[in-house]
Amino acid sequence: MDLNILIAIATMGGLGFIFAGALAIADKKLRVEENPLIGKVNDALPGANCGACGKAGCYDFAVNVVEGTISPNGCPVGGQDTANEVAALLGIEAGTAVKIVARVLCRGGNIEAARKMVEYRGPQSCATMDLVSGGSKMCQYGCMGGGDCVDVCTFNAIYLGDNGLPIVVDELCTGCGMCVKACPRDIIELHPADREVFVFCKSHDDPKTSKEVCEVACTGCGICARKSDGGVVLSDGLAVIQWENFDPEKIPFDKCKTSAICYLRDAFNQMQEGTADADAQKLAADVNPEQKN
Amino acid sequence: MIFKTFPGGVHPPEEKELSEHCAFERMPAPSIVILPLSQHLGKQARPLVEKRAVVAEGQVVAEADGFISAPVHSPITGTVKSIGRESHSSGYAREALVIVPTEAKEGETLPEPQRLPALDPAIISVADIRARVKEAGIVGQGGAAFPTFVKLTPPEGKQIDTVILNGCECEPYLTRDDRFMIERPDAIISGLQLIMRALGVSKGVVGIESNKPQAIASMESAVAGQPDLSVCALQTKYPQGAEKMLIKAVNGREVPPGKLPLDVGVVIQNIGTAIAIHDAIAHGEPSITAALTVTGRGIRNPKNLIVPVGTPLSEVIAYCGGLTEDAAKVVVGGPMMGVAQHDLDAPVMKATSGIVILTQDEVRRQEETACLRCGKCIDACPLHLLPTRLARLAQLGMIEEAERLNITTCMECGSCAFICPANIPLVQWLRLGKQRVVHMQRNR
Amino acid sequence: MSSVTVTEAPTGQELLLSTSPHLHSRWTTKQLMWFVVLALVPCVISSVVYFGFYQLVIITTAVVFAAGTEALIQYLTKKPVTISDGSAVITGLLLGLIVPPYFSPAFTALGAVFAIAVGKMVFGGLGYNIFNPALVGRAFLQAAFPVAITTWTIPQFAVDAVSKATPLAAFKFDNVVTPLTPLVVGNVGGSLGETSAIAVLIGGIFLLVTGVANWRIPAAMIVGMLLFGGVLWLLDPAAPDPVFHIFAGSFLFAAMFMASDYVSSPVTGTGMWIYGLGISLVTVLIRVYGGLPEGVMYSILFMNAFVPLINRYTQPKLFGEGKA
């Protein structure tokens, strides 16, 4: 072997040795603490860093799982086995994550809710309308129809229906809660997707005012509360569902004059009837021919 | 002549000639009185009467609830029709008593109007001044409606050296203070002296904008011969009448953000407040009337009126001949900071200083366009904020950044939105930003 | 909603509801923009006078393509088309006035398209662009067609054009100082709109008097030029005197119409001074030490990049936090 090669080998070997030594020291001094759980979860993941979970990589996924913002079964690559393993590490059940969706708890659309005798001028956003006597609807609690919730939804899972109320598309909704935060009147709430009955009103107005202001307001008459065995309570002139005690069977829906408490589908169907949007109905008919309004 | 002023500000059209020559008229009792329980800043008053109770003019119908609060007196003799949520000139329904005048039924006598005992302003004690101001339910007439009694009771240890009476009336259109200064200079001076006595201050200044020469003359002759009182003529510029701006203009002091005029040794009272204090002490009158200007090109007969508190706006408007055909907007307060009304059932309140009815032409706004970053709003902002940036931050929800840029300092004077060539509703966005910042701060 | 209905609104008409203030000053964006267009008219006229009617073709091309690009992009992105606000017209007009006489209309069109598309629309349109769009267009042309854009024609009323160096190029490469009078009148080589100081000043003073343009930036630029140009002149006799600096090239034109562009200049008063002084400094450095005879365009673009930082560090002191 000629000298040149030896020199090269010596140089590189030496550099490698020195570098490794420096790193060894650095490693000792610089070791970063981390939540051991995150590391464990990370190890349990496939490590493909494919991004199919919607996170930056497996490590990010692990952080999010530990943080609780993503469900253990969120990794499509790893499948059920990984999900179980991760869930076991976290001490929670893998497949029990319930789908949470946003629900709009107001039915006072352009037709149902009285409008003021004024024309509002200014930015058409709920947050700003709320500052100027609350936009153009009379109700101080209801949806103003400015569409702030629509704007903030990054999943396009919410859109403004024809009568000015937002509609949530369950399939696209991830329950992220952005719309809940965006609504200045706290009309939108997150609920498990399988809940069917809601009180579609947030108005604390006195009965007389609420009747004047909106056809479908909860007047606070208390009929549902009396029949529900604690499933619904009256709070400051508004019926509020107590979900742990709630049994829809006990609710006398036909007694509610304004249908403020009703099934989600009824609320939607009425909205459909109320609007003359032929396209929407045609769409409904296309997808489900036997269901014609 | 060079008048004192502050840096920044704008020059909106003054339009005072509509009503500046109309002497005050006293409006007759209305057919109904809507008496909001919160006509002041602070906690709303607690009602003392039940539905269907008969109340006398001047009777206390709701008492102050807490330190920063004020009692409410009935402006008419009548029956309480209801207690509930009613229209309010803030735009949001509030708790209010509704009182209708009652005819005396047979065998009954209506209660006599009540007045407080008159006191001699010359010899009254400090404690009595404060007590009377509180009892009479006087609130600041400048717009914020801060209970006056609180302002006359400064915390221990604050050195106050000057009382400034705010006669700027920088809001366009309004002429109430102008008229007061012309018609009742002596009552104003008496009120000022009472305030000075209550605060133990020896220096009183009346600040008046240069566009009210008559008022300046009137006040100057009223203070003549009193070395501790003076009149200070100021440049006509909006918002000269804002507390901080007025102090800056009159004695050059700057009130730091988050501090009160008290902290720089100054107390500011409105002309109207001074008169109310004088009336409450010298004549025992509680705060049951509001002096206001009804003006604008949208009203048939602009007037300066003295109106019973609680009178619905619609009755006031009707009294002034009603709206014209092209009336477009009814604003309670001045056109720069006042609130547009959506419901003319809203009542006149203690601190209502004017009703301005603008016509289509006056309110026609150009379409909103993109911000050009021309910086006019920054030049105009009397508090040296960056309105355009703050508005954009508020719009985009970048609340922390807005907080860092002191959005909460904004007093919503509207100079920025007035001057903005792009017609951006800056005030609305700023208000939203402030609301969100406060919300965030509360969440901490 | 009241439980007691008193009276309807007396006339029954629908009232307006909006936030305060309820009054508004007379200025609107459109007005500001069209005033600037108006102020540019003298420059257009001077370009026609000195270089012939053909120049109108160039200017018109620039305007049409600038406005057209803006409209097209807004149409394609389904945004409201806002060419009537005049901002694109200004960009086109400015670009048309800073290219050399007899410049190819095709290149001008390309520059205008680039100015609007890349200089303005990718940033979100009016009000968001960091750099002055017209200068972006011009810098693009300079980089793309360096020969064509540095081929100057002497002003004359004859038909056949003769190539002649601009006063600055003449100075830089041949050490020839052009006397002041032709510089002021405009009887020299140079871009279409910039040669005549008189025309520029007429427009500029119109803008300053009406309050459309903020006086601080032009003032700062001229003060800066006297200062930096003067210092250099005193130190180095080979450097041209500051007055020559001011009247030669596009300095005045840039001071009045380019640097004072609202969007790409600072918003604060102090910031405007820093910005103007900075432009002058960089201009002098480029003119005296750089490879190019003229540097105003690059100095404005360069300072444009500083605007966000300038704005941040010249924030006015809050009222009450010390003297502002």
Place this chain on the structure above:
Amino acid sequence: MRGEDIYEEGIVLSVESGRATIAVALGEGCEECTAKLFCSGNATKQNTVLVRDPFGVRTGDHVRFVVHGEDMFRASFLLYGIPLLLILGGVLVGTYLYDPGMMPNELWAFLLGIAPAVVYYMLFFLTGQRTGGDSMMPDIVLVQGRRE
């Protein structure tokens, strides 16, 4: 120089007497960053930071905290700016002013440049541990959510 504040979010890992160690989730900023692969800690991609905690957070809390831009500037000047100047000064002195002539001039200049920086760091080490203190620590500003 006045820097702006940087807001970050993370999960509390541990708490001790008014301070909390926070694991910063790879936020949006990091996701975009093409340099993320080479972020400091060589063994793990997670970053932790010690912050002041006025709220009494618990392990597992999701918090928002602020890093003061001014502190960033100050720290970077102290840590990099001043040593940089020292090294430059030393090198220039070594190259132009004084040449001992016993080794390659460059090596000498290098040593002369490094020496003041080393001294500076030593001094800093001796005093800085006490003075630096908590003053530059980020602050928690918002507790966003607790893990149940």
Place this chain on the structure above:
Amino acid sequence: MSKKQVSLFNDYTKGVWDQNPVFKQVLGMCPALAVTVSAMNGIAMALATTFVLVFSSFIISLIRKLIPSQVRIASYIVVIATFVTIVDLVMRAQFPELSKELGPYIPLIVVNCLILGRQEAFSSKNNPFRSVLDALGMGTGFLIALASLGAIRELFGSRSILGVQLLPDAFEPWLIMILPAGAFLTLGLMMGGLNAMILRRKRREEADILSKHIPKTYVAASEGQEV
């Protein structure tokens, strides 16, 4: 194709588009911008990069189990730098002209985030075969990006692609395209355009879901129970 084949195939294809190193991951920008004054240069650079990427991926995935994690990055760097030196030496020996053209950007392959990124993310965790596939995929993606960027810049900047003149002489070349500014602008506009396309496709997909799902949600629910 079996599932395994699909996944292997995917190892290759993902780098071509879904995770295209330049357009999607914004990696390896330095050569992407610097050498793409012509399509040829872009291709040569991409090939050189691919060579280094493939071989270092292969070596690293071979010895991945032997390397302690603390010296991981260091080892990768040495391996990569070795291959880069090889490429450089070979190019200087065999293609001196090209080597001069690409100048100092060949050695900078060492610090191309793309290469180190792949070692860290893929090769250190997978077997040599898959690693090589992955490397080839990324290399192809890189090649596509550099070639297209180079082609555009060459077309407008010198009227030609791969040296073949495509635009008539009447077309005045835009010199800016072969300047640094042109590189930034072209790549920025290209990425923006691609993003716009992707966004539009996403919008369409969402609209699809929207039109299909709304009625179903509610209608299906009402089938279960009648009031």
Place this chain on the structure above:
Amino acid sequence: MKTIIAMLVTLTIIGVVSGGGLAMISGWAAPLIAANKKAATERAIFLVQPEAKQYEAVAEVPYELYRVLDEGGQPTGYSFPWEGNGFQGNIRMMIGLTPDLATITAIEVLEQVETPGLGTMILEDPFRGQFNGLKTEPQVDWVKGAPPTKENEVQTITGATISSKAIVDIVNDGLARLRTDLAQGGDK
């Protein structure tokens, strides 16, 4: 401790293998690279001295200088690389001179980073060709915007004055150096 040893061993081995491998490849490549470089220099030398057939290096000066010879080994001039500042950065060129240094035979730009399409026109013949047979006494000069009138003048490129001037400056600079050195060395 075990990991530390593992780290040291691994990295050292990788370094050794890398160093060895590179040394071998370099052993293969180095002569080729040297040959390439020589070929390039040679080509440039002959490019600026079209008549010459052979060359030899001049050792008396501390920089590269080649004396070119005709078939018979008679000196026909000098070729030497020289460099200086251009518009954007360094320009390196080969200058060919007659033996009396009074006339330039030709020039060739070897390395430059001038503006493509503009400054790079210095590479092309309309400009470069002007140097063929250019007189160097008292020094090379340039004119702008008009054809040269004297034998020692070249016309600058429109729009690329600085690059053109840079070439002239470099030529003059190199010439000056050469003149003094050759005068001292008495090479003639």
Place this chain on the structure above:
Amino acid sequence: MELILIFVSAALVNNFVLAYFLGICPFIGVSNKLSSAFPMGLATTFVMVLTAIVTWLIYHLVLVPYNVEYLQYVSFILVVASLVQFVEMVIKKVSQPLYRALGIFLPLITTNCAILGLALFIVLKEYSFVEGIFYGVGAGAGFTLAISLMAGIREELELADVPAAFRGAPITLIVAGLLALAFMGFAGMITV
């Protein structure tokens, strides 16, 4: 004078980022906040100067004498990487609080192309020791300038209505392109 020219050339005329495309990764990645961009630039300058010094010494005192110049890539990158780690270690040891303050927001980027590029350019341009250092300072200053300007602009753009497709890397590249255009004005300055 020569040194000033080298400095100006590296900082403005041939800006590392805008003309040589070196350090694009952090330029795009870390340029969204001025508070992190400027310190980042400063730290990079520091490392660049150290690199310039150390690689010059290695090249001229080790590689050249032993005729193993072809090892420069491998050795430079190893040296750069270990240098950065070493600096980080020192900083951490020297001041825990300051290190924490910068902490995660200012990662020293181990394999920043700008740093290796600097080492290579110094060899390529055959700079002397001091020239190399000034080149390093200039390159660092240019990098700091570019990244700080970009950070300021990007903060401004956060408030702008940039079309969705252009957010992030594309608009950053376009701004970089326009910055490069603006910097073209400095061309020719090195021929003072």
